Amino acid sequence: RKPVTTVKLQKMKASNEPIAMVTAYDFLSARLADEAGVDMILVGDSLGNVIQGQESTLPVTLDEIIYHTKMVTRAVKSAFVIADMPFMTYHGSLDHTLHNAGRIMREGLAKGIKLEGGEELAPAVKALTLAGVPVIGHLGLTPQSVHVIGGYRVQGKNSEQARKMLKDAKALQEAGAIAVVLELITEELAEWITNQLSIPTIGIGAGASCDGQVLVFHDMLAYDPDDRRKKFVKVYAEVGRAIRDGFGDYVNDVKSRKFPSESHGFKGDNEVLQYLYG
């Protein structure tokens, strides 16, 4: 499979070929996603929730994103790897933003970055793009703003918010963004925005009309077998249940001396046995 490029992603939008994206945070999960044919892999700051067990994405640091991005890019041969810029790492001076994105690209070897927000970030998107950093925008539910928004809820539910979101999406596109993630908005709004952009929209909880879809690794594989199933997630494998059952069987086998069996051991030769037992 040829490496996915920004040119390829634009062609996919133009030819109406859906873009499949998933998050990954380490070497082996990224390798499996890449080998399965995923077009884009996101080292999301959702790692704060699913890897670190935090309540939100806010505590995730730039160093942590870089650490995970290194593991992912080491594994990936074809997918376009994007890393999230963490909370408050792109809201100061353009120098600060460029420095932080530069570290993700240079140290993490990402092919691009994603940031949450609209029109207000146009200067940052433009500066990054001019510096050689492909940028993906993120509109709708933007988890880094959870304390401003007041919870994880569907966004863009009135016409004023809908108009504002389109304006934001167009401003990102105008500034050079290569794609926009639309999170937790109505299907109608996602379709309306998708139809008015020349760059791809990647939806999560945003319906079937987006140019691509993204899901969180742990959600789509039900890594947490006790997690409440989110409405917008489809589960493709019961990984968490398989792991929990596996551990349970292992504990039982050890306690009942079923493991290890003869096939798992090593036999000494006669000389050693002679020595051990006389």
Ligand code: KIV
């Ligand atoms: O961090 C993340 O996983 C994301 C996706 C939900 C788009 O930003």
Ligand code: NA
């Ligand atoms: Na994110």
